[in-house]
Amino acid sequence: MxxxxxxxxxxxxxxxxxxxxxxxxxxxxxxxxxxxxxxxxxxxxxxxxxxxxxxxVSSDYLLGLSQAKTKKSEQQEQSQLLTIYNQLEEDRQEKVLDFASEQLEEQEGNKVLPIFDKKIEEEDDEEYITDYIQGLVAAGHGSFQEDNLYMEVKLRADNVPEKYDTIAKVVGDSMEPLICNDDLLFIEVTNQVDINSIGIFQVNGKNFVKKLKRDYDGSWYLQSLNNNYEEIYLTEDDNIRTIGEVVDIYREG
CATH class of the missing domain: 1.10.260.40 (lambda repressor-like DNA-binding domains)
Structure with a gap:
């Protein structure tokens, strides 16, 4: 769809x-x-x-980045945890509480600021904007995304294009050196990407960022820029969907 x-x-x-x-x-x-x-x-x-x-519903569901319409609410998750906890015997409940306390102490002791927030503190004279990462795309062997990813980021205004529809985060290195792991991609939502352009494609439920190519015999395939990865040839048996075209790349630092 x-x-x-x-x-x-x-x-x-x-x-x-x-x-x-x-x-x-x-x-x-x-x-x-x-x-x-x-x-x-x-x-x-x-x-x-x-x-x-x-x-x-989630924005990811509308864009086709996720099959899950909504993410579990915090209240639902708490209810599920409480139900499981109440079914445990008393000695096991104590173990759960001890483990949770240890995890909380460890978390509080190792808290770090997100990289984007650090940049704002270090460069107060630079203008930033706030937006949201809507999905994950794989620069590699494909990325499944079942839950809605709605992560707030602060971006340098000078490095943000004027026109784009959504932002996705890259996982993997198959598009290096142009696109690297953890890069953010500004995407124009479209169901058609020109040959030799870099787009976001969903193949059999996995999200990819690849270059769209066509072979001499007319076969379509997705190409990686990193020679360590093989081309992904597309067939009629594959469930293929074009999500959009990459219009710009954002890299911290």
């Missing part, structure tokens, strides 16, 4: 018309929503976050 298909399904499950959804979003006509659902255009930035709020 592409992003437009997911929006249509969520809207229809709420018995909502395109006009009603447009009005909730503050739009004068339903034309924009119609184009989204036809996958002719895609919601960006504020509209994407607003859609996630309206339908009570």
């Amino acid at each position: 592409q992003i437009g298909d997911r929006i249509r399904e969520l809207r229809e499950n709420r018995n909502m018309t395109q006009t009603e959804l447009s009005e909730i979003l503050g739009m004068k006509t339903y034309t924009t929503v119609s184009k989204w659902e036809k996958n002719e255009n895609f919601p960006k930035g504020r509209d994407l976050k607003r859609l996630a709020e309206i339908f009570s």
Whole structure:
């Protein structure tokens, strides 16, 4: 399913018309929503976050980066932990409490500031913006993402492009030296990436950042820039989805 298909399904499950959804979003006509659902255009930035709020789903689910619609709430997780704890015998409950206390002490003793926060403290004269990493993409053998990743980051304003739809974090080294492990990718959401361009692709449920290539015999494949990795050839049996095109790369330091 592409992003437009997911929006249509969520809207229809709420018995909502395109006009009603447009009005909730503050739009004068339903034309924009119609184009989204036809996958002719895609919601960006504020509209994407607003859609996630309206339908009570994660942005990752709308983008196709995750099959999980929502992440477990803190209350659900606490309830699950309490249920398990209450089923334990008294001596085992004491062991759980002792272990948890040790973990908390260790955590408090080893706390470090996130790298982005450190940069702000060290360079007060530089302007930063706050945004959110929406997903993980693998520069390697593929990355599954079942839960919504919504991690806040502060970025140097001078290194942020004017136009992009979402941000993903890189795991792996298959795209070095251009793209490295832990780099952040600014992505334009689109269902079509030009040949020889670097895009975000989902193949059989795994997310990749690769260069799209076509062989002499017409076969499509995903290419790594690191020669230690083999090409990933795509077949009709694969479940393939183009998520977007990489428009810029952000690297701390």
